[in-house]
Amino acid sequence: MRAKRLSEYRIxxxxxxxxxxxxxxxxxxxxxxxxxxxxxxxxxxxxxxIYMRHCASMEQAQTHLRRVKAMLPDEGEVVIMTLTDKQFGMMEHFSSRKPTDAVQLPGLFDML
Known part of the structure; x- marks a missing residue:
């Protein structure tokens, strides 16, 4: 039951x-x-x-999307994007311009 609640596609x-x-x-x-x-x-x-937040479900993500929309400043550009934990785990992060320095960001399941 716990595995179903903590799905990489639901988080x-x-x-x-x-x-x-x-x-x-x-x-x-x-x-x-x-x-x-x-x-x-x-x-x-x-x-x-760029700011990010973990949400346990799409429903929780929708709550935070609404909150961000309510706090939008009068000027400027704001983009909101949601990713599943599975997609997040496929992201690569580089701390320099050398591709060999890529850091694979762990998804929640990789951290358990």
Missing amino acids: MWVFVFFDLPTGTPKERKAATSFRQELLKDGFTMFQYS
């Missing part, structure tokens, strides 16, 4: 990509507020303008 990752203006104090405040709200909702920084 979701929500990514929020954003490019927000920061040219004025008001824009910087809005961008900072958006990042702080993401952190309060359980997102962690993946890269400077």
Whole structure:
């Protein structure tokens, strides 16, 4: 029963990509507020303008999608993407430009 609840295809990752203006104090405040709200909702920084959050199900992911949409700043670009844990586990992460330095990101099942 536990394996069914923890399926690699049911567990979701929500990514929020954003490019927000920061040219004025008001824009910087809005961008900072958006990042702080993401952190309060359980997102962690993946890269400077990319935040991610683990969700146990699509239903939980939808809840966080709604929350992100409710906190959208007035200006800038925001993209929200969801991946299954299986898809997330196929992602490759490079810390430099050398392909030999690729790091395979573990899915939740790889961490158990």
